[in-house]
Amino acid sequence: MSAPAIDVPFPKLERWAAGNTGIPYVFTFHAATDGPHVLLQALTHGNEVCGAIALDWLLGEGFRPARGTLTIVFANVAAYQNFDRAEPYASRFVDEDFNRLWTADVLDGQRQTADLARARQLRPLYDRTDYLLDLHSMTDPCAPLALAGRQRKGLELAQALGIPAHIVVDGGHAAGKRLRDYAFFDDGEDPRAALLVECGQHWERAAPQTATQTMLRFLRHFGMADGAFLDKHLDNSPKPPQKVIEVTSAMTIRSEHFAFAMPVRGLGVVRKAGTLLARDGSAEVRTPYDNCVLIMPTRRPKRGETAVRLGRFVT
Ligand SMILES: [Zn+2]
Numbered sequence: 001m002s003a004p005a006i007d008v009p010f011p012k013l014e015r016w017a018a019g020n021t022g023i024p025y026v027f028t029f030h031a032a033t034d035g036p037h038v039l040l041q042a043l044t045h046g047n048e049v050c051g052a053i054a055l056d057w058l059l060g061e062g063f064r065p066a067r068g069t070l071t072i073v074f075a076n077v078a079a080y081q082n083f084d085r086a087e088p089y090a091s092r093f094v095d096e097d098f099n100r101l102w103t104a105d106v107l108d109g110q111r112q113t114a115d116l117a118r119a120r121q122l123r124p125l126y127d128r129t130d131y132l133l134d135l136h137s138m139t140d141p142c143a144p145l146a147l148a149g150r151q152r153k154g155l156e157l158a159q160a161l162g163i164p165a166h167i168v169v170d171g172g173h174a175a176g177k178r179l180r181d182y183a184f185f186d187d188g189e190d191p192r193a194a195l196l197v198e199c200g201q202h203w204e205r206a207a208p209q210t211a212t213q214t215m216l217r218f219l220r221h222f223g224m225a226d227g228a229f230l231d232k233h234l235d236n237s238p239k240p241p242q243k244v245i246e247v248t249s250a251m252t253i254r255s256e257h258f259a260f261a262m263p264v265r266g267l268g269v270v271r272k273a274g275t276l277l278a279r280d281g282s283a284e285v286r287t288p289y290d291n292c293v294l295i296m297p298t299r300r301p302k303r304g305e306t307a308v309r310l311g312r313f314v315t
Contacts, residue, residue: 003088004141006203010049010083011056013074023121025074027059031224035068036130038222040215044099044134044179046079046091050199050207051135054215065224071125078114088203089139089300100176102183126182131157132194133218134180135211137202139299142266144210146242147196149181151188155244157195161217164197164210165240166267168295169314170247173306198296245293247311253303255281264297264308278307 019026040058042051055072064070074080076098082091095113106116107123126132138145144164148154150171158167172178178196179185185194195218199210216234219225230236261276261284270277270292278285289312297308 004201004203006085006088007205008049008053008203008208010080011053013052013056013077013080016056016059016074021071021125023125025077026122026125027072028125029064029070029072031065031067031069033067035065035224036222037069037071037128038065038219038224039071039073039125039129039132040218041073041075041132041134041179042211043075043077043080045097045136046076046081046093047083047088048092048135048137048202049080049083050137050202050211052080053208054135054211057212058215061229063225063229065219066226067223070219070224071129073122073125075122076115076118078118097176099178100173102177102179102181104183106176126179130192131218131222132180132185133215134194134196135215136196136198137200137207137211138198138266138296139202140266140297141201141204142198142296144200144207144214145198145266145295147180147198149186149194149196151186151193153188153191153193154180154195157193157221159242160221161195161214162239162242163214163217164199165242167242167244168247168309168311169244170295170309170311171250173250174252175305244314245295245311246314247295247309249288250309251278251285251307253280253301253305253307254283256303257281258301258303258307260297260307264294266294266296268294268297270294280307 042055098115101119146158146167148158180194180196184190200207258280260278270287273289275287293311295309
C-alpha cells in the first residue's frame with residue numbers, strides 16, 4: 001500500500017526546545033486576570049504534524065492568554081525528530097504509543113521506555129490542567145473527527161466548538177488509556193474536560209488549517225483570546241451542523257492473520273447487519289446492525305491493537 005503524499009511542511013521546532021517551564025518544548029503563560037488553565041497539545045503522535053504547525057504558529061505570533069493560564073506542549077518530540085519520509089508511519093512513537101499510557105498503574109509502574117519517560121515528565125502539567133485540547137491526525141484520508149470520550153462533558157465541549165462536523169462518542173482502545181481519558185478527564189462528576197481532534201489525514205494540506213481553527217475556537221470558548229486576535233485569524237463562517245456517532249464496539253485484533261473482507265474507509269457506512277467485515281484468523285467479524293459506521297479502520301493491522309471501531313449516528 002503506497003503512502004499518501006506529504007503536502008505539509010515539518011516545522012523546525014528546535015527554537016522551542018528550551019520552553020519556559022523547565023520542561024523541554026513546554027510553555028506556560030499566565031494572564032493578569034483569573035481564568036481556567038487551558039492546555040494545547042501537539043505531537044502526542046510523532047508523525048501527526050498538523051498540531052505542531054498550529055502551535056508553532058501560535059508561539060511564533062507571540063500569543064498570550066487574555067485570562068487564566070495557557071500551557072502549550074509539543075509532546076513526543078523525540079518521535080517527531082525521527083520522522084523519515086521513506087518510512088513516514090514509523091515515527092508515530094519511539095518505543096510505544098504515548099497515547100496508551102494514561103493509567104496510574106502504567107505511569108507509576110516499572111516499565112521504562114522513551115515515550116513513558118516523556119509521559120511521566122509531562123504528567124504534572126496535565127494534573128494542573130482544566131481543559132485540554134489534543135491535536136491529532138489520521139493515517140487514512142477521512143473527514144476530521146472530534147473524539148469526545150464517553151462523558152457528557154466531552155460531547156458538550158465538542159459541540160461548543162462547532163467544528164469538526166463529526167463528533168465520536170467513544171471509550172478508547174483495549175491497548176491502553178488515552179491522554180484524553182486520563183484521570184479526572186474521564187470522570188463525569190468532575191468539570192475538567194479534554195478533547196481529542198483528528199484533523200484529517202496526517203499530511204494533507206487542510207489538516208494544519210483544521211488544527212489551527214480548532215485551536216482558535218478552543219481558546220475563544222474559554223475566553224483565552226482577545227477579540228482582535230480572533231477577528232484576524234478565526235474563520236467564523238457558518239459551519240454545517242455537527243453529527244454525533246456513538247461507538248458501540250472496538251474491534252481488537254486477536255490473531256496474526258487479520259484482514260478486512262471489504263474495502264474500508266473512515267466514516268464509511270455498511271448498510272446491512274451481518275455483513276462480513278473482516279477475518280481474524282479463523283474468526284469472522286460481521287457488522288452488528290444496519291448502517292454501521294466505520295471509525296478509523298487501520299491500514300497497519302497489528303495484534304492487540306484496534307482494527308476499527310463501529311458506531312452509529314445518534315443525531
Ligand atoms: Zn494520533
